[in-house]
Amino acid sequence: MPPVENALTIAQLFANAALAYGDSLAIDDAGRRISYRQLDQLRQQAARALLALNVQAGDRVAVWAPNIWEWIVAAGALQSIGAALVPLNTRMKGTEAGYILRESGTSVLFVIGEFLGTDYPRMLAAEDLPDLRRIVSLRGSGPDTLAWDDFLALAAEVPEAALQTREQGVGPHALSDLLFTSGTTGKPKGVMTQHGQNLRIVRDWSEVVGLREGDRYLIVNPFFHSFGYKAGWLAALMRGCTIVPQQVFDVQAVLECVQRERITVLPGPPTLYQSLLAHPQRGEYDLSSLRVAVTGAAAIPVEMVRRMRDELGFATIVTAYGLTEVCGFATICRPGDSPERVATTSGRAMPGVEVRCVSNTGRTQPANVPGEVLIRGYNLMLGYLNDPHASQEILDAEGWLHTGDIGVLDEDGYLRITDRLKDMFITGGFNVYPAEIEQCLLHYPGVAQAAVIGIPDERMGEVAMAFLLPAPGQVIDQVQFIAWCREQMANYKVPRRVQVLEAMPLNAAGKVTKNALRELV
Known part of the structure; x- marks a missing residue:
């Protein structure tokens, strides 16, 4: 097993990837090309800058930005010093973001200055944020924000030894992130997960889908979502891929990027592939580099899977199912599964994870009989932040997580989601x-x-x-x-x-x- 895959913390993942992949390209972001070695240096520099801002282990640090290289550096840096990552959806309004910043007690916020005509820092002007001490602008600068380059310059105030000491205090059971997900109560809840469990599930996921060193991975899924973050850049770094981030989903831009960058890996929601297949100029683009497609639990037509294989040229097409509460991953198809199986199921349980469907009395249902989907394994969240009652409602005494989704397991353990208890x-x-x-x-x-x-x-x-x-x-x-x-x-x-x-x-x-x-x- 390469040293990268032995990492128990996200800081170790960055450091091991720098050793294993060196001058290979880690990120290619609209002309900004960063090698694995440079990425690790940037991570360490940003981590020391956070120490200069007096960020403590256990603090929360938020990132509110589209898919850009600075997002990855900021996340890796804050996780290196034992802080927990709080990603914010770029589509949120100020009140929505303010709620999460308050609830999480975020002390430092990394934010894009302006994106799609919106001034992000200004959206927070009216919010009461008692714990927020600093706002760092990843691109652009504002009156009350610290510009990215000025932030990085703070690293000079902190010796490398101080960072090493802090990193050594961060273990696999440290909190790595707080992803807020809305529940049936309507108010978003913070899902707490750890370094070690995330790295293990990402390792298994990237193994199943067959990510390879040198793959060129176009990440359209937002970094603020567990798919774009964990199955996205975290998996890419583990396997030595080149990350090609895309800020906004635009079919024309995807087609141009696949041809120009020789993209091999392109996960996304079913709408991504439907849009590509329906594009009138698709035939004018060379998409022959495409190899791996991974899509979500939404039902998709069998014909679409066939067309993805025959017309878009994907050799591996898998569907998967997961929730933020299980680090984003629960079941996945395996390469070689038939188009029918890929289209009609969400695959079978990930290694080390159990899935069952139960009746309303809690009895395990026989094959092909619908029931509530329950998940158990090392990938379960620690619980919801500041909400033990909600955690107890979803996690039972035997360690099963009640998803609120209705599903059917076939004789081979392949899951089909048929309905949602929670109306989501x-x-x-x-x-x-x-x-x-x-x-x-x-x-x-x-x-x-x-x-x-x-x-x-x-x-x-x-x-x-x-x-x-x-x-x-x-x-x-x-x-x-x-x-x-x-x-x-x-x-x-x-x-x-x-x-x-x-x-x-x-x-x-x-x-x-x-x-x-x-x-x-």
């Missing part, structure tokens, strides 16, 4: 939680009740639809309502359709019956 749906690769949107909609003037469901959408998989009950005597203008929603929440959460009702369908307990709303649609 997936829009273009993003998990969408109706309860979170509903809470926001109740702030709109004149809304007495709100209910949200996912409705089918050819391009995005599913999109939100809102049902509104106006307060007595109020009239809701749908155009103004949707415009308001766009200001309040990330675009993927914004309802695409709105229906105003005279009465909400309720069950005996007085709760809105979502199935009745689905029938209305």
Whole structure:
């Protein structure tokens, strides 16, 4: 086993990768080419700069930026000194980001200055952030931010020995990250996971999908998501791949990049491949370098898998299923599985992980009988930050995590997700939680009740639809309502359709019956 794969902490992964891959290209970001050796030097420099800012082991440090090389350096640096990474979704508004920064007690924030016409630091101006001491601007600079180069220069104040001492105090059981995921309660919860378990699952994942040294890995999945972070740059560093980050998903840009950069590995949501297959100029691009595709648990047509193989040239196509609560990985197809199996299942359990489906009384279901999907293994989170009650609700005494997803296991242990207990749906690769949107909609003037469901959408998989009950005597203008929603929440959460009702369908307990709303649609 190469020394890289023996790493027990993320700092060791960077250091071992520098030894193993040396002058090989680690990152190629729009012309900024960084070797493995240079990447490790940058990580150490940024880590010493964080020590100069007095960041302690156990502190939280957030990154709010698109897929750029500085993201990886900042994350590796903060994890090297025992801080926990808190990634923020670039689509969040100031109030959404502010909530997570407060909840996590983030002390230092790395942020993009301006992205897609938005001034990110300014979005936080009105937020009360008592624990936040410094904002470092990864690109660009602002009045209250420390520019990236000025930040790196702080490393000169801290001797290398101080960094070595701190690194030695970080072990495999140290907290590596806090990824916030929305639950049925509507408020995002911080999922706590450790260095060692993340590295082990990433090692197994990259082995199964067959990542190779020298692979050119186009990462379209956002770094703030466990797929883009763990199955993305962490896996790439472990196997000696070249990371080619893409900031915004744009089909034309992907086609040009695959041809120009000779991309071999291209994971993404089903919408990515559907968009590539449907592109009118696809035939004009040389996509012959493509080898590995990995996509998520959303149902995909068997025909699409065949076309990915025959028209896009992928030799390995696998589907997978995971949750933030299990380090992002639970089941995965294996290379060589039939197109039918890849399209209709999410694979079988990862090595060292158990999956079963149970009835509502907790009995294990026989093959091909639906039940709630339970997961057990070394990859389970430590729990939710500051929320032992929610942790106990999802983790039982025998060590099983209750996913809230309904699934079926076949005789060979391949999992098919059939429904979601929690009403969550997936829009273009993003998990969408109706309860979170509903809470926001109740702030709109004149809304007495709100209910949200996912409705089918050819391009995005599913999109939100809102049902509104106006307060007595109020009239809701749908155009103004949707415009308001766009200001309040990330675009993927914004309802695409709105229906105003005279009465909400309720069950005996007085709760809105979502199935009745689905029938209305």
